Amino acid sequence: MKRIGVLTGGGDCPGLNAVIRAVVRASIQYEWDIVGIRNGWKGLIDGEIELLTDYAVSGILPKGGTILGSSRTNPYKNAEDLQKVKDNLKRFGIDALVAIGGDDTLGVAMKLNEEGIPVVGVPKTIDNDLSGTDYTFGFDTAISIVTEAIDRLHTTAESHHRVIVVEVMGRHAGWIATMAGIAGGADEILIPEVPFDIGEVCTHLKARYDKGKNFSIVVVAEGAKPKEGGMVVTQSDEKDEFGHVRLGGIAHSLSREIKNRLNVDTRVTILGHVQRGGTPSAHDRVLATRFGVKAVELIRDGNFGMMAALQGDDIVPVTLEEAVSASKTVKMELYDIAKIFFGR
């Protein structure tokens, strides 16, 4: 009899509960026990563990967020917490772990596996910036939310002849801004991968005004920055346990610059955590379910230190090292397609 622990770490997103449900349902066929670890790695430090039965996951597939809770706790921040993780794995008789998370959570999973603790990973983040997988679950839902927001902002921007600057999530990669910007017909898309020239942005927007299109939608990723430096805006100087500052607010700086340079009316919408809330899309429900089933198969086959990944239409194992090696940034041929529509 195996006992499998499952945890969800980092920023939450729609689809997490679909993974948890799949892990439990797929494990039952092997007559394994499944325990839920509360609040990511914090739950293993504090010993917050609960049995997950078939009944416990009934009805959670469409539910946003995670029934287990999440955190940005890093057990490698000190030796005492790391030892507590190892002690609690023994204390609760956990034979293997399913870690559902982004680069921070899976980075911890990789280190634990290197220390001999059997771990498999499932790629989660609305940012879609994990290497080794074409998509992470949560991303499709987020771009659907942002696309709908852009559609709605189009009508009010047009009615009031305004430039509306929409700030979306995406710390190191501008996948949400690029894909939702294309889907929503944005007139400018600014991403961390391509430092922007505010003068060029304003030239694009002015070109639209000059031909009578007296409104524009500018989509900017929270991690975007100008070529000349500065303007990377943070919410506070405090850093989380993985060293990340809280980004947010660049849209206001952009809006002021556009207003001052073009003498046009501007407004700002920062979508924030709306992008991470609510029920998962059908695509994310299926992808999350497939990832959860694959994670159980990896454990069944003793294939530890691996992550379930989407490549093409197939769910395949990739190493956790590959997954966390570097942020997967936006393909420039995709961004080049978006640029065709700037200033038109």
Ligand code: F6P
């Ligand atoms: O990592 C996903 C993410 O949503 C980022 O896009 C965003 O910058 C960050 O999490 C926000 O983190 P928190 O919810 O801790 O403020």
